[in-house]
Amino acid sequence: MNLRKRLRNSPEVHTGALNDILFILLLFFLIVSTLANPNVIKVSNPKASSDTKAKQTVVVTIDKDQKLFIGSTAVTIEALPNELKLFLAKETEKPSVVINGDSVANLGVTIQVMQIIKSLGATPVVAVNPAH
Numbered sequence: 001m002n003l004r005k006r007l008r009n010s011p012e013v014h015t016g017a018l019n020d021i022l023f024i025l026l027l028f029f030l031i032v033s034t035l036a037n038p039n040v041i042k043v044s045n046p047k048a049s050s051d052t053k054a055k056q057t058v059v060v061t062i063d064k065d066q067k068l069f070i071g072s073t074a075v076t077i078e079a080l081p082n083e084l085k086l087f088l089a090k091e092t093e094k095p096s097v098v099i100n101g102d103s104v105a106n107l108g109v110t111i112q113v114m115q116i117i118k119s120l121g122a123t124p125v126v127a128v129n130p131a132h
Helices: 018-037 080-088 107-119
Strands: 058-062 068-070 073-075 098-102 124-126
Touching: 058 080, 068 080, 073 080, 080 107, 080 124, 098 107, 107 124
Parallel strands: 058 098, 098 124
Antiparallel strands: 058 068, 068 073
């Protein structure tokens, strides 16, 4: 009768190489996500205490010189309704238009853009940076 405890080797998975691969993938995705920013026109957004996320159908940008852009294409305030109709016609649900305005943009222009968006049946959403 053998009453001695047998020493058993516990199986162990070495994850050193996996950690290296995961670290490299993490860096890759972080770099790619910062380069794939859809807002190509640089504006400094106003600050707010809360951040609202909405499914964005299209982005209208107002820069510091009161110029309007749909995506990265410049448009005039007169041509904005016709240009927005092209984007909003593709949507089946209630569309939302994100207004990405510079913090020094004229409030009157922003309100005009919001009125145009509402007249087309879409929901205007103003993009703001959360306050720190």
